[in-house]
Amino acid sequence: MKRNEYLVHLISGISAYILDSDPCRMVISLHQEEDGLHLSFMDDNEHSDEELQRIEKDLNSSKRPELASYYGAMTGQDLLGNSRLDLLGWQVKHSDVSRIDKGIKIDLWVGGERFQSHKFNIPEKED
């Protein structure tokens, strides 16, 4: 799959999820380099703590190579039924979900083996 197509799938997957809640505002930001990229999504919907935890869990689910290469092809293609963030979670390197003034911000980092995470600001975990 070309990088552009892959990006469209990722953007479509998250966008579909956010648009399910009918926001007034949705912002998508992309920063890409040769070995990786950072995608950021913001909306102005209300989200419960439980929903945030579920989003974070789905987007940081354990890596499933046997599922990602096959069923991951459905990412962003969910024309019928609920959006499924776990399909995305198998394919990204890291993700964060945080609250902003109104709504939430979802950050996704994607990269290959040579991906330098510090260039993309993945927050370091505190011990």
Next chain:
Amino acid sequence: MDTQHRFLLGLLLLTISLLIITGLATDGPRTAAAGFLELQLHPARLINDFIEIRGLGAALLNGAAVGIIGLVLVLATGVSLSGPTYAAVFTLIGFGLFGKTPFNILPILFGVFLAGRYAGKTFSQYIIIALFGTALGPLVSTLAFELGLPYAASVVLAVAGGTFVGFLLPAAAVAMLHLHQGYNLYNMGLTCGFLGLFAASAIKAGGHTYSAALAWYSGGSLVPVLITPVLSLILIIAGLIIGKKKALGDFIAIQKHSGRLPSDFMEMESVGGALINSGVIGILGTAYVYTIGADFNGPVIGGFFTVMGFAAFGTHLRNSWPILAGVVASTLLFGMPLTAPGPVLAAIFSTTLGPLAGQFGPIVGFIAGFIHLIMVSFTGSWHGAMNLYNNGFAGGLTAALIVAVIQWYETTKTDVQKFTGD
């Protein structure tokens, strides 16, 4: 190796061991082993019940051997055992009772491996496609044993044909997935049926005529009747051991999911809940077949193994009963006996359409089951009965139609017009 993986590995090894012991004890080691070897040379197109052909011992040994190959491949690729791999190994064992043999699945597995190498993927990334893609095993057997070519040429042609079709599987599998958007659990059934159309046409163009096959054990021996319920009880007990009281709650929670691909119940809820779901499905399936008075044989037990496997990957009671009701209604309406091979297998395997009922409700599920029975009665001949997942093929076509209609309805009845002015 985590606890879940070790537990499932032990459970699968126990299942395979019990099948081997039962097979050897039933027919004796010598008869079972000889029958097992003869099965490798059998054209395995639908419906060839290996219990009828070479006896229960040989069939169980073959099922165990096919299952071992699948399990070894999963372990070799480093993929953790979970819902999809559990489903794959159970399905392999089940179809080892009526179509898959070590001989006819290996070229296909090799073909998928080559496709992975070509695409720059590891085999672990294609392992699910490879394991379920063995549904086209009878293509290999047909090329080897039905065309009447010289022995050496047949074997070369069979291995080459199986490898080639295996190479095509990953590309076709993803395309087929988009057709029904994950609402047909046996997506490789649709994929193999699609490729089977081309293979069957090519073989027919070469002058071969397919003869219908129906070997169906109806001897009424007690052992085949007991295999599924005994295994189901083992799974329920195993689920309670690993999940304790929480497993029962997780079993209930599983019923709330749509089951749409990919739904790994072991990850979404728990291993214990999924195993109980697996066992309950097996017991209720056995009760259905026993109640209507149908035969317990290779295809029926194989069907139970498949459905029980998928009870960790999409199938559950709530999304299955409307489909089954639709199949039963269709069978009765068209004047077919519920105990005939086609309707019995359709009733078991139609649960491939469970996600439609799980997502859109029981009425859509009932309609899907009704249409499925009509379709599956005819689709077998389309691919020369070489696709063992014929119900997955018919189910995929049914799901694609229903998804298309619902999608059309939803897109025409929404508020998009406000924006577009159409």
